[in-house]
Amino acid sequence: MDDYLEQILNLIEEKGYARPVDISKKLGISQASVTNMIRRLDTEGLVKHEKYRGTILTEKGRTIANAIITRHDTLTEFLRLFEIDEDTIYADVEGMEHHISKATLGVITTLVEELKSNSEVLTRLKSKL
Known part of the structure; x- marks a missing residue:
């Protein structure tokens, strides 16, 4: 369900609407x-959802989708701090x-937040990996 809400929000922000065919392509499913x-x-x-018109998020759906994207972005940012390759970050x-x-x-x-504001600590941690 999270993946659907995330993709619907991404498509709405990208195209202004989310159609089942577009969601299907993004998620690689039927x-x-x-x-x-x-x-x-x-x-x-x-x-x-309006048939032939597309899908929009309700306020509740948008709140959940934004939380999902924030979670995804935070985890991605955390792993990027340690210079992990992008394919591994994506999969993880x-x-x-x-x-x-x-x-x-x-x-x-x-x-x-702390590691971004304290490069010495980040450097020290990265040297131990």
Whole structure:
């Protein structure tokens, strides 16, 4: 569900709308699977879908999608601090973002902020890897 909300928001920001065919292409899954999930998201009050017009996020859906993107960006930024290659970062973040707790994300967010403002500590940590 997170991946769908994230892609819907990305498509809306990129194109102004999100159609099942576009979501399907972005996620690499069938259009039928997307249509089923959109129905579920609509039932849960996270999106509004109009046949032949596209899908938009409700306020609740947008809030969740923004939190998902923030989580993804924070984890990506954290791993980039240690100069991990982008393919590894992508694969790791895709796995981690679905399982990380709010508490752990808070710790990582604090670490990112501190490490960005204290290059000596970051350099020392990177030298130990």
